[in-house]
Amino acid sequence: MRDVIIIGAGPAGLAGAIACASYGLNVTILDEFIKPGGRLLGQLHQDPSGEWWNGIKEAERLHQEAKKLSVEIRCGVSVYNLEKEDFLWNVHTNAGTFTATHVLVATGAAEYPIPVPGWTLPGVMSIGAAQVMTNVHRVEVGKKGIIIGANILAFAILNELQLAGIKVDRIVLPEISPISQKSGEPEEVLKSLLNAAHLAPSPLLRFGSKFMKNESIRKLGLQFYPKGGVKINGTPLQLRKAAVEIIGKDHVEGVRVADVDVAGAVIPGSETIYEADFVCIAGGLYPLAELTAVAGCPFHYVPELGGHVPVHSEWMETPLAGLFVAGNITGIESGKIAMAQGTVAGLAIAKQAGKESGTIAQHLEKAIQNVRTVRQQAAIQFNPEIQNGRQNMKEIWENKYGINKDSLLNEQIV
Template sequence: MQINDVVIIGAGPAGLSAAIQCRENDLRVTVLDEFPKPGGRLLGQLHQEPTGEWWNGIEETKILVDKAEKLNTDIRCGVSVHHIEKLEDHFVVHTNKKNFPAKNILIATGAAETAAPIPGWTLPGVMSIGAAQVMTNVHRVSVGEKGIVVGVNVLSAAIARELQLAGIDLHSMALPARNAVSEDQANPRLVMERLVRIAHLAPSAFIKFGSKFAKFKFVQNIALQFFPKGGVKMWDMPIHLRKAIKEINGTDKVESVTMVDVTVDGDIIRGTEETIPVDFVCIAGGLYPLAELAAVVGVPFQYSEELGGHVPIHNEAMETSMKGIYVAGNITGIESAKVAREQGAVAGLSIVKNTLQNATVDGKLKVAINNVKATREAATIQFHPRIEEGREKVTTAFNQLT
């Protein structure tokens, strides 16, 4: 039985980029992904950069896949990985198809969504914002006639715009009503702080100008006190920070939502209930690293709020403290697809260096690590504040382990 030099779990930007680096150095590579085609979350992405250029995830995927295929990379889709077994001198990746032995494993499984539960959220027509993105941009299926987005954050703002570009009518974006799970998403003060970081993307020059002052707490407090009842419009869609969705209504499917006014602390103001007719609801609770496979094989973890949750402890070269296990992409912290792509290149070069004991790769590896930092610094959107601080903490934890 032939043992792969590396099995890469995840055919998104990180996994594909790593595979290209490995194949360029003639390593035996197998890439596995449970989705029917490669690309990961790239496939659903479509947005305009501040420069005016369009970021088209499908086209970016095509570039990576074409390059990987020219290098005869073994990419297998529709394969679900459920276990990684560590043996004495190699690993075995267990899937729903067959087992894949490998000297090295790159886990590039990306992120998963957190949905904020609301009464009525099990009705047909309720979906995560990410599911709406995939249905719209990947499968070209309309999610409904008129809907509403519950949850105001970087992810929901970006995808709401994508839905609009596809001709889908959105009533507005509003907060979820406060409960034990949605505390952070239902707090107007916390949401305001996060929105300041993406105000530069707003089409309104007035909003962009105001965002320069909104970084100050006292300005945020004033803004919340006098937040317009009709919301602040972005792309002609009202964004509400003083309104929340209390309930999703319907018998056999979504028919409406109950919207209520809330205080600056997120408390419901009684007697303000309003019924909004919609036929679909997108819930946006944010993203967290999809890291279960790293936990299964025994990689140590650290919780980092700055990175979106529990992340495998790793260094700048994408190596974990478990020899032969590497990580890249959103499993290491929630960032953009561009950062994930650059991290994949780093992981691929690290695998090449350690497998072939090739010191000539050092220069390329240093350049690739610097590319990650440069891409991060130039990122239009940051999903979490203090990303650099979170990265430094994880690197410190790695150094303490090794």
């Protein structure tokens, strides 16, 4: 039996393990991938400060720190069930059942699929798959590609593909549908992108974006949006074009694209075929929280956090004693915030497990403040209203469930 089982060896899971083990807890991390690091392994970008964020190096740093603290990391292990029996949690996996008094679920996020006719052809992948193939496995995804979907994640990975010498010919929207929803509406897409306009490579784009925040000017701008698009690091972003079909016989050969009006409706007779040998679909991210649902944790739909999320406090505890969450399972944010949340969860677990010391309460408060600081300093937000979402969850925790924020932390499980 372990003191703590952590599900997920990404930034939140590794940081949580380090915090737990620092207070003498016996920790095991389970992850289905072949190596620890999670989404950190695919990240490579330059921060506004000019410094480079190398996810592989960051993952290795966390891995080595966890190993020094005798954290057991078991990769290639898939968790399919999570249940509580008396005071213990049973974690059922393809490698048997593990038991612990505390569980931290740090399963991260998954990508929304947006079906496009022809999307089963070889050469079609999610934007996240292109990132992993390029940065982790060092596999060239193709020579010339098209991205369907314009969001923050798409632009971050576009830059990574360009750094690897892979040509992305253009970015277009998905055809508007009940599934694509706002991602197929030019104005909604433009509104979401304005929240990251300060990162635009062109001074003209950064200056012009200030005026686009006015609804009337934004609508006028879309009306006269250039058909050739606005270039992002050399790749045209075409907000007035939508992919209606991915074409090819045995593999991707191109994308059939149509002009759309400002509302996203296809303009008849405007179709054009653009050649490509790979296609990335960027539908955005949502919290990967099924395991907490299986465990019986209550959920709430908070769109500012990316979808349905398990109820949790700033201490990262859930209403189920001994069950904690951290990282993108609680809301879509950056790897740095996931690490900060993991540290909070680890310290909270140590406090609840009775590893009391004269400093743990102070460390926990500082860790919570660090989450807020990292969030405020974040260059981009996947969901621009993330602060409102966090406040919403805090109110749900304190009001609807009537749980005092200190009650579970003061409870020692033996």
